[in-house]
Amino acid sequence: MSTAPQFPNETLVEIFEHAAKADLVALCVTSRLIGGLATRLLYRTIDLRSLAQLAALVDAMAPAECALCRHVRMFRLGPRVPRSQQVGNWLAALLPRFHLLAALRLHHHAPDFDESLWFGNLRLFGGIAGPTNSTSLPSFLNRHLTLRCLTLRKGLVGQPPWDSAVLHLPNLHEYIGDSSFLPSLDEASVHGVRILEVSTAGGETDWEAALARFGPLDYVGAESVRDIAATCAIVASICPRVKEVALSSRLRVAELRDVADALKGYRALRTLSCDVSSTCVGTADDLATVQTLAAACPTLRCVVGHDRVWVRRAMGWEMFDKDWSRK
Structure with a gap:
């Protein structure tokens, strides 16, 4: 990598995008320049597959001045991350810090979304509508007119769909989920699907x-x-x-x-x-x-x-x- 500084930063980023996670971790300690570029890619996509990984992320981003949050574009919780009050508290603390988030996949988690939670460029959301967020989730979705892909499942077997919630997502291109939520999409939402x-x-x-x-x-x-x-x-x-x-x-x-x-x-x-x-x-x-x-x-x-x-x-x-x- 002795010739790396001779390349423009954009070229290095293109090269590093093809590197595995382990290689990005190694690049982070080579130099300040390369480390900064590799760190940006390392935290661009956060795919958590266990409770231990989530706990480690919380610790890494605990400092209030932590700059890692601004690199996150995609955040995903895998099916092996259990549902618990602790996980809900961690999500409530982490998500508001990902200001540039573009994709949010929560799998079987159904957190209660705070009314102030908003991402300016959210394009994809995947999660479930459960008893704990039957009111806050529709409001959260309607605040994100940028959404293009929506994956929506019911949290409980036999759970009725929303009674009166209407989703207005005029840029929606793709819907994946339970058929019971289709009536919630207004005419502006279904037109572009x-x-x-x-x-x-x-x-x-x-x-x-x-x-x-x-x-x-x-x-x-x-x-x-x-x-x-x-x-x-x-x-x-x-x-x-x-x-x-x-x-x-x-x-x-x-x-x-x-x-x-x-x-x-x-x-x-x-x-x-x-x-x-x-x-x-x-x-x-x-x-x-x-x-x-x-x-x-x-x-x-x-x-x-x-x-x-x-x-x-x-x-x-x-x-x-x-x-x-x-x-």
Whole structure:
């Protein structure tokens, strides 16, 4: 690294962005210049996967004059960080200090958001709506008109959605979450959504009513649907120009001919994902099934099954094992 000072800072940052976390830690102690650049990248994304990591972060940022907070752009709590009053207190102390935060993923945590908490450039939020934040969370979201991606889940099984809360997010581009929150999005919010993925685990979804509110969608996904063929047909009737559809079901897949018939309604579908049990007959893991689906929808170029991915090439369909590391 003896030649590093000869490069502009912007070039060094570009190089350091490809370094692993451990390498960034090592770079922090090489020199004041390189250490400053590496520290900025080291704290840009904070991905905490245990309670011990969260406790260490709290200690590192405890000093009131700590400058590390200004580097944080993405803050994520993993599923292994337990919910507790202590964790809630730590979040209440940490989050207001991340003034330049752009992405906040809280997984299964449902803190009560202070009325003064605001980030000027928040683009992504992921969390749950639970009994402890059923009032403060809608207010928090509505203060962030910059939000483009929203992931929202219910905190408890059987928990009813908000009774009267309305979300006004005019720049929203992507919604991922429980279908029960869709009515909370006002017309300005749904108008710009192009990516929609919902879970119907909490009950049946009126797909026709839900999809009719949205503009042209590029991607429609649904978890735990009861009838893949029927859902495919509804999506095709309302969003015939959608480019990607992803459906998962814990039940036996519908008759292959019904799914193929539903695909005839699509005009620009490129990718179809049908994630069902691999023990089902006629799943998307089978080449004959893929060929039948492709015959019904000539624009289809990729079919994703439970364990396999089929891609159409010039010489025919080519199979790959699904990369579960990207799930």
